[in-house]
Amino acid sequence: MAVLRGQRAYDGAVETSGLTEIGFSEIVQWSILIGVAAVIAYWVYRSMDHPLLALTQTPAGPRPTRRALVTYILVTPLLVTAWWTFFSLVLIVNENALNPAQIVIFPIALIIAIRTLAFIAPRAAHELAKVIPIALVAFVILDGNIRNTEEMGETLDQIAEIEITIPALLLLFVYDYALTVIWYWGWIRWGRPRWQARKARRSTR
Numbered sequence: 001m002a003v004l005r006g007q008r009a010y011d012g013a014v015e016t017s018g019l020t021e022i023g024f025s026e027i028v029q030w031s032i033l034i035g036v037a038a039v040i041a042y043w044v045y046r047s048m049d050h051p052l053l054a055l056t057q058t059p060a061g062p063r064p065t066r067r068a069l070v071t072y073i074l075v076t077p078l079l080v081t082a083w084w085t086f087f088s089l090v091l092i093v094n095e096n097a098l099n100p101a102q103i104v105i106f107p108i109a110l111i112i113a114i115r116t117l118a119f120i121a122p123r124a125a126h127e128l129a130k131v132i133p134i135a136l137v138a139f140v141i142l143d144g145n146i147r148n149t150e151e152m153g154e155t156l157d158q159i160a161e162i163e164i165t166i167p168a169l170l171l172l173f174v175y176d177y178a179l180t181v182i183w184y185w186g187w188i189r190w191g192r193p194r195w196q197a198r199k200a201r202r203s204t205r
Contacts, residue, residue, distance in 0.1 A: 033141070034141060037137045037140075037141065038134070038137065040086065040133075040137075041086075041133040041134045041136070041137045042133075042134070044082075044083060044086050044129075044133040045129045045130045045132075045133050045134065046129075047079055047082075047083075048083060048111075048114050048115065048118065048125070048129040049114070049118055049122070049125050049126040049128075049129035049130065050118055050122065050125070050126075051118060051119060051179075051180060051183060052072055052075070052076055052079065052176065052180070053068065053069070053072045053180050053184065054068040054071070054072070055068070055188065056068070061188070061189070061193060062188055064184075072180070073177075076176050076177065077173055080111065080172060080173055080176065083107075083111050084107050084108065084111060084172065086133065087106070087107035087110055087111070087133075087136070088103065088104075088107045090136045090137065090140055091103045091106065091107065091136075092147070092152060092155055092156065092159075093140060093146055093147060093152065094136075094139065094140045094145060094146065094147070095145035095146060095147045095151070096145070100155065100158040100159045100161075100162055101162055103155070103159060104159060104162050104164065108168070108171075108172050110132060111172065112171065112172070112175060113128070114128050114129050114132070115175065115176055115179060116179065118179075119179050119180075119182075119183045
């Protein structure tokens with residue numbers, strides 16, 4: 001068991017500034033913490049970097065099945081909520097200089113930015129969705145400045161006093177549906193077939 005300066009026994013918290021001895025429990029705790037955080041960050045990244053509506057190749061072109069469409073409609077709000085929770089928790093847990101309003105705004109802005117890029121610049125969305133979640137988790141772990149329970153409670157109380165308007169919530173939860181409609185009908189059904197046909201005509205000249 002590790003012993004803290006001042007004869008305090010290790011109590012299982014993630015604070016390590018006073019540790020004078022490293023034991024089995026500390027290694028296991030941090031290994032589990034890093035492993036779980038990395039898995040969650042990877043899942044967030046992999047679920048954000050592409051359009052969520054699954055398409056199946058048919059003779060007429062890529063089309064969603066009825067099951068894929070229903071799954072997309074039902075699952076998207078759950079994913080958005082999970083992304084919002086993840087980014088918010090990371091910012092709440094880390095003892096940073098952000099004020100409560102910024103802790104509310106930044107996760108929503110990140111989700112909107114990454115989801116927009118997923119449709120108009122997939123490669124950029126892939127990189128951004130990969131870097132941001134993992135970087136945030138790594139920063140919290142390596143920085144080590146984690147709020148205690150009382151500080152988290154105060155931060156949550158301050159956040160609870162901030163009203164998120166209906167238009168802002170609609171932007172967060174409906175935006176992906178709007179992007180998907182534009183992407184599917186504007187690009188998959190109309191734009192890409194015409195672009196491919198034009199490209200084929202040029203190649204035969």
